[in-house]
Amino acid sequence: MSRRSPLLDRRAVFSSAAAVALLAATGVGAAGVPARGGRLRMALSGGARSDSWVQGDGLFMQVARQGLIYDTLTEVAADGTLRAELALGWKASADARIWDFDLRPGVPFHDGAAFTAADAVASLRGRVAGEISAPGADRLRITLERPNVGLPMLLSGPEYVIRPAHALDAGIGTGLYRMRRFWPGQQVLATRVASHYRDGTAGWFDEVELTSIPSESVRGQALSEYMVDAVDITDAGGLSGLPDIHLMPDTRQPVQAVSAAVAQPTQVSALRPLDNLRAAERWWFA
Incomplete structure (x- = not known):
């Protein structure tokens, strides 16, 4: 399973102002201060061969666009604000x-x-x-x-999402992650940009990899065998009862399953799957 190399010592003493700003932005308690590093791997449904940066509305491309490459004018936080x-x-x-x-x-x-x-x-x-x-x-x-x-x-x-007028369909955005590889209907690999206006409040992974897997049972198996860190699902199936996998929002009506190695804010949005499509921005490795 992918892991981070800690760049931030959680035992470090933050100044009061810095700690308040960080915790308010991420929605976590002092015991869960985010740290940078690692590659988040998600297996998602909804991919298609016809996908492009301007076409394809399945979950695979929604996460690739909003949760990764692009920004929007506004954002709905996990608490609905x-x-x-x-x-x-x-x-x-x-x-x-x-x-x-x-x-x-x-x-x-x-x-x-x-x-x-x-x-x-x-x-x-x-x-x-x-x-x-x-x-x-x-x-x-x-x-x-x-x-x-x-x-x-x-x-x-x-x-x-907001795109550059000179390259609307090129996969160029202002998001926390820059496109490194895009295979339509198969894979998106993105790397963290060196500097971003949300530094210190979002974007904790070094890399994010999205893989399109149409079969829900195969996505679940990939998660259970530590090949990915998060998947979208509608049936807990064989994942129910596994101690190192969290079914969200619950085991009866799950929307996603996430490895226990992935830390999340105290509140996760249910507006859309994967923390309102923004798991790559808001989550980190524990």
């Missing part, structure tokens, strides 16, 4: 039809190009019903055809 990601803040007109988003400055794509509002316009055009414009390099305006008070929450979904 809405947080800023590439958008630092937003405000709406009184009728919730016109929305202005202040974008995070100084964020690079994996190819070194700077993220600007033009990239958000190109990414969201055709996905949001309305007019999308960029009044400034760090400001996005969305004028909806119909009012929607839930637009910021909507934009946290995997359909609304």
Whole structure:
């Protein structure tokens, strides 16, 4: 089983300010402070030969996009609260039809190009019903055809990842992990970027490997034989009762099975499988 080489000594003494910031961002207690390292291996359903970075909505590509390579304007935390990601803040007109988003400055794509509002316009055009414009390099305006008070929450979904306008289909994002290898319907291998605006609060693995395995029984067997660290499942099957495998949210109606070697925050999102598709960002090796 993949393991990390500890780069952070959990016995180290944190300053009060640093500890508070870290624990608040990750949602863990003092006994579970995350440490960097290792390769997270996930076996997932939903892969297809036709998958690409702009096509394919199975779980395999959803995790590859949102939980790995790309960011969205907003993020739904495990406790259900809405947080800023590439958008630092937003405000709406009184009728919730016109929305202005202040974008995070100084964020690079994996190819070194700077993220600007033009990239958000190109990414969201055709996905949001309305007019999308960029009044400034760090400001996005969305004028909806119909009012929607839930637009910021909507934009946290995997359909609304932000891509570079100059390479919408190239697998280049602003996420915590950079694509290293992509075999459609088979495998995604990504490595942690050297520097990211979420350093110290997310992205604890050195590498993440996604493998597409259509058969649920084969995915379960791969986990039970220590070949992967997490899988999506709907039936506990032979995994039930194994002491080093956690069935989540419970054994009766599992959505995922995770090795006990993988540590998780005290609260894990049930909005979508694998911590709202963000296991690669939020989990770490114990």
